[in-house]
Amino acid sequence: MKASWVPVLLGIICAILVLAVLYFADAVVAPVAAALFIIAIVWPLQKRLQTRLPQLLALAIVVMVVLLVFIVFASVVAWGFGRIGRSLIAETPRLQPGCRQFVESLKPIVFSRADRP
Numbered sequence: 001m002k003a004s005w006v007p008v009l010l011g012i013i014c015a016i017l018v019l020a021v022l023y024f025a026d027a028v029v030a031p032v033a034a035a036l037f038i039i040a041i042v043w044p045l046q047k048r049l050q051t052r053l054p055q056l057l058a059l060a061i062v063v064m065v066v067l068l069v070f071i072v073f074a075s076v077v078a079w080g081f082g083r084i085g086r087s088l089i090a091e092t093p094r095l096q097p098g099c100r101q102f103v104e105s106l107k108p109i110v111f112s113r114a115d116r117p
Helices: 002-024 026-052 055-090 092-114
Strands: none
Touching: 002 026, 026 055, 055 092
């Protein structure tokens, strides 16, 4: 009975370690999760096309559809950033006095800390 807490403690330690590994492996886990999500989305389309077309042709169609979706998504993102850039350029005369005032308010803080050793 004295050692019944050992499996619980080991389970908690393992859960913490798994969460830590997932946190630090974000650069690997995020693309893998995205790939699995894409596979889950296109799998039914692939299976349905394979019943009517040869396997290689069905695969080629699915790959083209995925590439088309990526291109459309990238185009929408580029269009959005372009609109943001154009609006910032158009609003520069209105935003510039506020930016100057912000910089002027930071000067005493920055220069007072620069004088300290």
